[in-house]
Amino acid sequence: MIKLPQLVKTQFLSVQDVATLINRMGLETVFKGMASYIREDYLRWQDFEKCARVANHSTDGVIELMPISDAKTYAFKYVNGHPKNTAIGLPCVMAFGVLADVDTGIPEFMSELTLSTALRTAAMSAVAAQVLARPDSKCMALIGNGAQSEFQALAFHYLLGIEEIRLYDTDPQATAKLLANLQSSGLRLTVCDSVAEAVRGANIVTTVTADKTNAAILTLNHIEPGMHINGVGGDCPGKTELHPDVLRASSVFVEYEPQTRIEGDLQHLPADFAVTELWQVLAGQTPGRSHAKEITLFDSVGFALQDYSALRFMRDAAIELGLGQVVSLIPELVNPKDLFVLLQPDSHATPAPLMNKTSQTAARRTLIQEVVLTA
Numbered sequence: 083m084i085k086l087p088q089l090v091k092t093q094f095l096s097v098q099d100v101a102t103l104i105n106r107m108g109l110e111t112v113f114k115g116m117a118s119y120i121r122e123d124y125l126r127w128q129d130f131e132k133c134a135r136v137a138n139h140s141t142d143g144v145i146e147l148m149p150i151s152d153a154k155t156y157a158f159k160y161v162n163g164h165p166k167n168t169a170i171g172l173p174c175v176m177a178f179g180v181l182a183d184v185d186t187g188i189p190e191f192m193s194e195l196t197l198s199t200a201l202r203t204a205a206m207s208a209v210a211a212q213v214l215a216r217p218d219s220k221c222m223a224l225i226g227n228g229a230q231s232e233f234q235a236l237a238f239h240y241l242l243g244i245e246e247i248r249l250y251d252t253d254p255q256a257t258a259k260l261l262a263n264l265q266s267s268g269l270r271l272t273v274c275d276s277v278a279e280a281v282r283g284a285n286i287v288t289t290v291t292a293d294k295t296n297a298a299i300l301t302l303n304h305i306e307p308g309m310h311i312n313g314v315g316g317d318c319p320g321k322t323e324l325h326p327d328v329l330r331a332s333s334v335f336v337e338y339e340p341q342t343r344i345e346g347d348l349q350h351l352p353a354d355f356a357v358t359e360l361w362q363v364l365a366g367q368t369p370g371r372s373h374a375k376e377i378t379l380f381d382s383v384g385f386a387l388q389d390y391s392a393l394r395f396m397r398d399a400a401i402e403l404g405l406g407q408v409v410s411l412i413p414e415l416v417n418p419k420d421l422f423v424l425l426q427p428d429s430h431a432t433p434a435p436l437m438n439k440t441s442q443t444a445a446r447r448t449l450i451q452e453v454v455l456t457a
């Protein structure tokens with residue numbers, strides 16, 4: 083019997099591919115799609131092997147690996163958080179990730195996740211707010227107007243019907259950028275001079291600041307009965323946004339408790355402070371908001387399951403739109419025990435340069451024909 087090389091395909095989505103995908107589908111459709119993938123995966127919570135992410139800390143930042151898997155698919159994200167990066171022209175958050183086949187380990191899909199993280203974080207915030215915020219919420223305060231902020235504003239506009247956003251950032255240029263980017267969004271945008279001014283009368287307060295410090299951007303005097311707080315920027319040991327009294331006054335909801343205890347605003351509270359994992363609310367096992375005056379708080383840190391959902395959504399949407407390319411990430415070998423053959427200059431199995439789908443298919447056909455002829 084003729085032995086053919088094991089074909090290993092990795093579909094790759096670049097930043098440009100993801101931007102094209104969003105522009106073709108429309109941001110509203112992408113948010114709705116991603117939110118429904120997140121909800122679907124959260125309803126399968128027990129199917130996943132979960133762990134808190136692995137974090138390597140340095141003075142100014144952190145680099146994290148976020149793995150998760152079910153019986154069929156393994157996913158991971160590489161992500162950093164370096165609040166000082168923007169001063170040297172780099173994003174605070176940069177990421178990429180992979181979906182792999184559990185049976186063989188083949189990395190089947192690899193994508194940029196910087197843009198996709200902003201999408202999935204905002205979609206996750208909105209999914210949480212749908213069960214935690216008052217259903218008549220129309221006004222949101224947005225504290226921190228950096229890279230994530232437009233995505234938060236638009237997800238809440240499209241998925242919750244938020245009509246007005248009250249903006250505050252210590253950097254007025256960040257707020258000016260947000261205003262310019264969202265001028266034709268249909269949102270009413272109000273620039274505020276302080277956190278107190280921004281949150282006054284808001285139904286929802288989103289904090290999405292970046293500073294590697296134990297900050298108390300929201301204090302108890304800012305909080306009004308019935309508010310929903312969406313705390314996004316406190317996501318690392320020693321990097322928080324909310325005064326502990328804000329958590330004490332609230333019903334606190336988290337993604338994955340073992341991780342949030344280490345990374346969330348929750349890190350300032352004792353280990354027995356009660357919290358609810360969001361999947362329980364989405365599954366109908368626990369109520370979300372139970373009355374109009376309750377203060378609810380989503381202590382978001384970003385959990386691997388959201389990235390699993392985001393990667394799944396991006397893969398499916400890219401297939402539908404014919405975007406991305408096949409890359410040669412793993413060698414294709416006639417004899418899987420002969421990796422050394424790759425070092426031969428005329429090896430058929432030499433990793434191919436980046437190719438689009440058509441040329442990749444043609445190259446495969448040629449390779450198989452040659453193997454058949456020489457066998």
Ligand SMILES: NC(=O)c1ccc[n+]([C@@H]2O[C@H](COP(=O)([O-])OP(=O)(O)OC[C@H]3O[C@@H](n4cnc5c(N)ncnc54)[C@H](O)[C@@H]3O)[C@@H](O)[C@H]2O)c1
Nearest residue numbers: 174203226228229230251252253256291292315382383384
């Ligand atoms: N929870 C999650 O899933 C998740 C996902 C992505 C990013 N994040 C976090 O969200 C935060 C924001 O990320 P980004 O990419 O938008 O960062 P960014 O650096 O682009 O923007 C952060 C903004 O916060 C502002 N800021 C800092 N301190 C402030 C303060 N005291 N009051 C008001 N504004 C203040 C800065 O001026 C800046 O404009 C980061 O901390 C990041 O780690 C969390």
